[in-house]
Amino acid sequence: MGEKMDRRKKYTRMVLKDSLIELLAEKPIASVTVKEICELADVNRSTFYTHYADQYDLLTKIENEIIDDMNAYLSSYSFTKEDEALLMTQKLVEYITDKKLMFETLLNENGDSTFEKRLMEVARRFVMKNTMEGTDLDEQFSSYLSTYIISGAIHVIKEWIASGMEESPREIAELINHFSNRGLSYLQE
Template sequence: MSQIYDRRILRTKKLLREAFTRLLQTKPLEKISVKELCDLAGINRSTFYLHYQDLRDLYTRLEEDLYTTFEEKLERFMKEEGKWYESLLSDSQPNKLSIFLETYHFIAENSDLATLALNTHDDRNIVMRIYKKGKESFLEEFIGKVSPQGLSKLSYYFEYIASGSVGILASWVQGGMKETPEEMHAITQEFILRTPLPRLE
């Protein structure tokens, strides 16, 4: 009996998630009403309030779930790949920046939530959270290995590369993700590898 109940909850949340992300593609969160969402999802308002306090609560939980899933995926990738960041700074490795391929695949697999990742621009936005975490992880690997001047250059280098990469990702999503993750990885890699690496003292 509990399994049937659990499946119903999962189905209800799935319907709400799909309807919510569809609405977010056409209007900001502040313009969406609970009634509008429930009508589109085909559920009662009372059912919505069994699971969420309001639309902001739904938004926050979906965003947190997406961030946590992506964070876990990246952590697994980093453990499997070892010192992944070295491929960014090396001139000898032919298959660079595979971390971007992982990112494109993740977004493609969660395309209905891609609007959540690109919907806002404040510090709580999932893209900014991943951006900041990535920068911290990247720079931590070089503390004590390069001079303070070199570390400063790497910080600017990360900002430059990451900002451009987020822009490419956003354009891909907003354009309907017509290219495959592999094609986008190749495009991103081509652009980034044209950028001269900083000279580290």
């Protein structure tokens, strides 16, 4: 009986999450109601409140799952210094590709801006740990540099998602790395 309940709970949470994501594709979280989520998920409100406090709690739980999953995903790879930046970027872009609808929705104008900041922090931690650790750069300078690089990378990814993801994850990773490593000198090559 317990296994059946666990499957039912998982299914209920999944349809509630999917319903919120579908609604966020159309409008901002402040305009989404619990009633709308429940109607779309075909779940009654008391069931919703068994799992979540409100639509913001549901959104936070979705974001937390993605951030935890992304940390685990990126941590599962080990890179050598030579290929580290490109492969880490490619793995991040592949992860986003696998969860296209989720990222497309959470990074659009209706999504929660804190998610983008949290995503940037995950990427920044990996950049700082894997590429700037061991350099003789000033810590504050390294922080500014990683913020600059990650902000640009996130916006390139957002543009790539918005334009239909025509390039492969490898091509986008290479583009981001070229911009990060060569900046405007990339245009003169």
